[in-house]
Amino acid sequence: xxxxxxxxxxxxxxxxxxxxxxxxxxxxxxxxxxxxxxxxxxxxxxxxxxxxxxxxxxxxxxxxxxxxxxxxxxxxxxxxxxxxxxxxxxxxxxxxxxxxxxxxxxxxxxxxxxxxxxxxxxxxxxxxxxxxxxxxxxxxxxxxxxxxxxxxxxxxxxxxxxxxxxxxxxxxxxxxxxxxxxxxxxxxxxxxxxxxxxxxxxxxxxxxxxxxxxxxxxxxxxx
Amino acid sequence: xxxxxxxxxxxxxxxxxxxxxxxxxxxxxxxxxxxxxxxxxxxxxxxxxxxxxxxxxxxxxxxxxxxxxxxxxxxxxxxxxxxxxxxxxxxxxxxxxxxxxxxxxxxxxxxxxxxxxxxxxxxxxxxxxxxxxxxxxxxxxxxxxxxxxxxxxxxxxxxxxxxxxxxxxxxxxxxxxxxxxxxxxxxxxxxxxxxxxxxxxxxxxxxxxxxxxxxxxxxxxxxxxxxxxxxxxxxxxxxxxxxxxxxxxxxxxxxxxxxxxxxxxxxxxxxxxxxxxxxxx
Numbered sequence: 379x380x381x382x383x384x385x386x387x388x389x390x391x392x393x394x395x396x397x398x399x400x401x402x403x404x405x406x407x408x409x410x411x412x413x414x415x416x417x418x419x420x421x422x423x424x425x426x427x428x429x430x431x432x433x434x435x436x437x438x439x440x441x442x443x444x445x446x447x448x449x450x451x452x453x454x455x456x457x458x459x460x461x462x463x464x465x466x467x468x469x470x471x472x473x474x475x476x477x478x479x480x481x482x483x484x485x486x487x488x489x490x491x492x493x494x495x496x497x498x499x500x501x502x503x504x505x506x507x508x509x510x511x512x513x514x515x516x517x518x519x520x521x522x523x524x525x526x527x528x529x530x531x532x533x534x535x536x537x538x539x540x541x542x543x544x545x546x547x548x549x550x551x552x553x554x555x556x557x558x559x560x561x562x563x564x565x566x567x568x569x570x571x572x573x574x575x576x577x578x579x580x581x582x583x584x585x586x587x588x589x590x591x592x593x594x595x596x597x598x599x600x601x
Numbered sequence: 602x603x604x605x606x607x608x609x610x611x612x613x614x615x616x617x618x619x620x621x622x623x624x625x626x627x628x629x630x631x632x633x634x635x636x637x638x639x640x641x642x643x644x645x646x647x648x649x650x651x652x653x654x655x656x657x658x659x660x661x662x663x664x665x666x667x668x669x670x671x672x673x674x675x676x677x678x679x680x681x682x683x684x685x686x687x688x689x690x691x692x693x694x695x696x697x698x699x700x701x702x703x704x705x706x707x708x709x710x711x712x713x714x715x716x717x718x719x720x721x722x723x724x725x726x727x728x729x730x731x732x733x734x735x736x737x738x739x740x741x742x743x744x745x746x747x748x749x750x751x752x753x754x755x756x757x758x759x760x761x762x763x764x765x766x767x768x769x770x771x772x773x774x775x776x777x778x779x780x781x782x783x784x785x786x787x788x789x790x791x792x793x794x795x796x797x798x799x800x801x802x803x804x805x806x807x808x809x810x811x812x813x814x815x816x817x818x819x820x821x822x823x824x825x826x827x828x829x830x831x832x833x834x835x836x837x838x839x840x841x842x843x844x845x846x847x848x849x850x851x852x853x854x855x856x857x858x859x860x861x862x863x864x865x866x867x868x869x870x871x872x873x874x875x876x877x878x879x880x881x882x
Binding site: 493495499500517520595 | 656676677680682693750
């Protein structure tokens with residue numbers, strides 16, 4: 379059946395929910411993406427700020443970061459499989475490779491566009507230069523960090539799905555692939571619906587409210 | 602006699618691709634403790650550069666700046682600066698903006714908060730302490746910026762065209778306020794402006810800078826009774842004299858450029874002074 383009815387998809391969804399397979403797969407996928415994404419944020423945000431502020435780092439790492447950005451994250455999978463084998467760490471690696479660089483680049487752009495008077499003002503108030511990073515550049519670039527975080531989340535999620543599709547790994551991606559193998563179109567569509575639903579949920583609940591908060595603080599339109 | 606602030610033979614050049622601009626060429630002057638000094642000059646005369654050098658944000662090519670006899674090597678809260686656009690931090694509310702410098706100095710959170718409120722009271726904004734920054738008007742923001750530097754109790758307070766982005770009415774209010782704050786606190790102030798009337802309204806002494814190369818053209822003590830208002834007759838008269846010298850200075854420059862004695866003040870008023878140099882490839 380190529381086009382199952384919404385009712386069929388709905389009842390498949392309920393059945394998958396009841397037997398626990400859906401929750402199980404979702405939990406596994408979410409755990410992976412959250413872990414990978416957190417690593418990307420923790421490394422990507424400071425990397426972006428340093429790339430924007432330290433000329434030596436930009437000269438040395440700058441083009442490398444741009445080059446990585448042009449590489450679709452799934453291209454890392456063969457390398458990851460050779461390095462880590464067929465396991466969670468390989469998928470994690472792909473997720474980090476997919477999101478870290480995009481976060482770093484968005485943050486770098488944001489910091490570069492900051493008004494230099496923020497730093498000058500902080501310096502005249504006696505702020506030591508290392509604290510400029512934590513007390514001025516980091517909060518000042520919060521709007522662009524949010525943009526980067528949102529972008530990075532999208533990339534992380536995509537990287538995870540492509541990784542999970544490609545080899546037996548549990549998780550939502552595999553469940554999707556399983557649907558194909560069993561020629562069960564309603565399973566395929568129900569998993570796709572769950573993936574989209576999760577995306578919508580994070581966008582509205584997490585990023586939406588964070589953005590509203592920042593816009594309100596900055597006094598920007600649409601708050 | 603030891604001055605609070607000494608500028609000794611400060612020179613600064615900016616290099617373009619194949620030409621150089623003499624932003625400052627050997628400028629020297631002293632500022633006494635408690636003095637309100639105003640540096641005034643046309644755009645491009647190096648007055649803001651000079652203030653940045655005093656603040657320690659830029660390095661002079663030669664010469665030095667001394668505060669109480671100690672050479673300035675880097676920026677610090679003893680020479681706090683009020684920027685033209687305030688340079689307040691939009692991610693902090695009004696009180697936390699004022700607290701920022703105090704916290705950097707190592708003042709505890711509780712005390713910084715008390716002192717921030719105290720200095721916001723001084724500029725009449727205590728009521729708005731917990732407001733987000735964007736809810737304040739331009740004039741109120743500049744007052745927050747002033748409270749922020751006052752709270753650091755600097756040896757020398759530097760002000761870089763702090764009122765130039767404000768409307769005339771707000772500006773006049775702030776002239777009164779700054780004079781009061783200065784008189785009450787006995788602060789030493791170096792104030793930069795391109796507005797001659799503003800200079801005469803505020804300063805004990807006005808130094809007129811000429812451009813290319815940036816240098817001291819004229820130094821005038823102003824002993825008009827305070828508080829002064831920008832529309833006072835004495836202020837207007839002194840400002841007129843200064844403006845004349847300023848134009849005279851530019852006329853001299855034009856004469857040097859074209860080696861032509863026929864330039865009159867009317868030519869200048871028609872806008873020749875906008876020319877800052879010829880096209881070069």
